[in-house]
Amino acid sequence: MKDALLSVRNLRVCFPTTYGLVAALDGVCLELEKEKILGLVGETGCGKTLTALSILRLLPPSARIVAGEIVLRKRNLLDLSESEIREIRGKEVSMVFQDPTSYLDPVFTVGEVMIEVLESRQKIGRREAIEASIEMLTKLRLPNPERILRLYPHELSGGMKQRVMIAIALLCHPELLIADEPTTALDVTIQAQILELIRDIVKELRTSVLLITHNLGIVAENCEEAAIMYAGTVVEHGEVRDVLEKPGHPYTRGLLSATPKLFQKKETLEVIPGSIPSLIDPPSGCKFHPRCSYAIGKCKRERPSPVGLEHGHYVSCFRIV
Amino acid sequence: MNTGEINKATEDRSGKRRATSNGLMKSWLALREHPLTIVGLAIVSAFAVVGILAPLVIPYPEDIGSSVHLEQSLQQPNQEHPFGTDDMGRDILSRVAYGGRFSLSAGLLVVLLSSILGTPLGAIAGYYGGKIDTAIMGIADLFMGTPHLVLALAIAAVLGPSHTNAAIALSIPWWPTYTRLVRGQALVIRSSGFVEAAKSMGASGKYIIFRHILPNCVQLIITQSTLQMGSAILGIASLGFIGMGAQPPTPEWGLMVSLGRAYVTSYWWYVTFPGLAIFIVVMGFNFIGDGLRDIFDLKLR
């Protein structure tokens, strides 16, 4: 098999609601190779953020992991105790979130946060912690890092805050960085800066990245592999150029046609009819079948399993064209 | 199936689910998660029903007035008089049951008067801001700075002691509560997208207040009123206790507690049962009010 750093196998996560148990993740399968950037793409409600939170076991208390495994270098993270998984968070696996403002405590300076992380996780002294922090801030191309250590979050711009978040996440040189929509709240030109930065740093630190986004363009330009999610499952998975230039799944194809292109003007955008299914009463068989123009009887009755196309390109569909 | 039909089919399925699961169904589901609210509702309904049906239901209807049976006075709770009798020999159970009318109706009056006075002022202050806001809130602060019962007492004294006057007197120190609440909400709504949209359509201030601000305050006002009922009933009872509310022989709870004071050491039932009634009803309203707040939140989701 490939040199997989992270393997998610058949993950099922449910939530109890007034209508009964609802499956938010319904058999998610993912593979992330060492030192690669994997883009996890999907629209609202497809379960991409939940998948990320499951890896670090940061799910809300009402969520129940009903089945599946999350294997990080031979260890199933779902089997670990609370204290064991806490060891992993921030050290081997780190996460960066969408809105840096809500994830940085306004009462602590940047330096206070970074030093605390280093002192507690790496068990090094204060002076070394300060040096390591400055080094990381420099890597993130923040001007005047000594000064930044003394600033509070509200004194930084959006782009700078996000860089600080990324710096904090990378302080302990984790093997896996999970970035959940890291640039969605930022302006386009700043977004380009940050994404370029992430690409360069992870290459230098040899970190693998799980990049979660709803934007196919971001995946195309920054990721080596792509996984497309729909209604709690992964419908297509493979190298970026394969998935986006030769999409096998009708949903992927639909998403691509629905995205307005910068370099060609089309008269009308092709639209995926209907809307995202409710999780409470999901469609039977293949979850996409009610909206799919290729659907046949079988699609309504059975769930398709991943079928291999060329090297490493998998599609969960009975009607691969 | 063409595109249009597929669209309608899938969108409607989720929409219909949202539609049917709205309204009563959601309220019921929300209520189920708030048992205390159900208890509160039960208590208040019980008192209300009993109060309304009182003359038909109570064992000694003549005792609610000024009948005198001195030979039965101050009897301990027994089979014929489960709550005992008072110094005039009147059945306390009947009087407590009937007394519910006064407390509940007075509470309702207080809440109605103060909300009718306070709400529009709050909407105007919040929406227009500036000098109007400062003026209205300045006056409101004056009222809020004065201890409520003291002010109510003074007003009741001027109006003359009676049950209705006590209710009117109590509503005066309380209108600022609604004003403050509604003003806060108006400030929030004033900067919301749909108000901006209405303005862009050419809506006037009056229109926005009536069509957007006030309807969005209804839930807040209802919750506040329910909680206020408890305080209102206590206030009425307090005024009655001092003698500024209903006058003897009216079986108003506060008055009964006041009269019973003299006998509290040896004849505990005289004070206890009306007192308990006050306590239970006020608690009932508080349970309802607390739960309503949560339920309204859920309904909107």
Next chain:
Amino acid sequence: MIQVKDLRKYFNVQIGILRKEVVRAVDGISFHIERGEVLGLVGESGSGKTTVGKCILRLEEPTSGEVFFNDISISGLDEKRLREMRRNMQMVFQDPSSSLDPRMKVRDAVAEPLRIHKQAKGKELEERVLSLLQSVGLGHEHLNRHPHMLSGGQRQRVVIARTLALNPKLLVLDEPTSALDVSVQAQILNLLRDLQKRLDISMLLISHDLSIIRHLGDRIAVMYSGKIVELADEERLFDNAMHPYTQALLSAIPTPEFGPKKERIVLRGEIPNPINPPHGCRFHPRCPHAMQRCAKEEPKLTNIDNEHYVACFLHSEKSQAYPNSPLCSITTSAA
């Protein structure tokens, strides 16, 4: 049809107890929109694009400058006439959820403009509301629903139906699809395109996303820090973007297209502070081609090539300033 002349909007902000600062959100903008044309206004945060939209409708009062609708100055109108004028211009805001009163049913929301202007009552009102809903792809089953019972895309359709109620001549759309998923966005963009063609409405489409502006726009204006830096036909802009900021913007927008090789231009630095914008050309601190002159003088928006306007010293050697813009003093007097 719509003419904007030297529009400026400054906000006063309180910083600390004694300090008051001025935010120059829009600092001298001039443009026009023809009948039936879609003008795209693109920029990032701090560019002032949303403020421009609001100033046109006088939802914000401009600090100076004028806005003309069919040669009538909107800036001078009193309350009553302004309210009537509002029937001609409507706005679609960014977040469909906050644009709809959560307590109003769809039928009341769509009827609202008709009610405010007393345009119809009773049965006639009902019929108009239904036909408006149908023109945006909804039906009578949606009439009695509340906004929280609708999906994001449906809500935005209701908002669009509402804005069409008074048959406006101009529609200002501020990020109409950024809160929506890709597949829903495509539906709304198609709807807007369809309505625009059918009803011959002019549109001012404000967005940070050049790809949706490309899809709908006829001409495009690029804003940076309160000023227009480039203005051209859609095709010209994409084939031959001249301002360095436009070029950087085009390069920065991520797109799942592998064909044409985009030159990767990554800008250094941050978006300028609107309280204290850089001297001279506001873009010069981040510009890869900045010259000495750029730090001292502000370039004017000039017509470089057949209605392709750029505000940049790299190109300004060619003549002819943008007509009606008071920023063009030298060349018109020479002509």
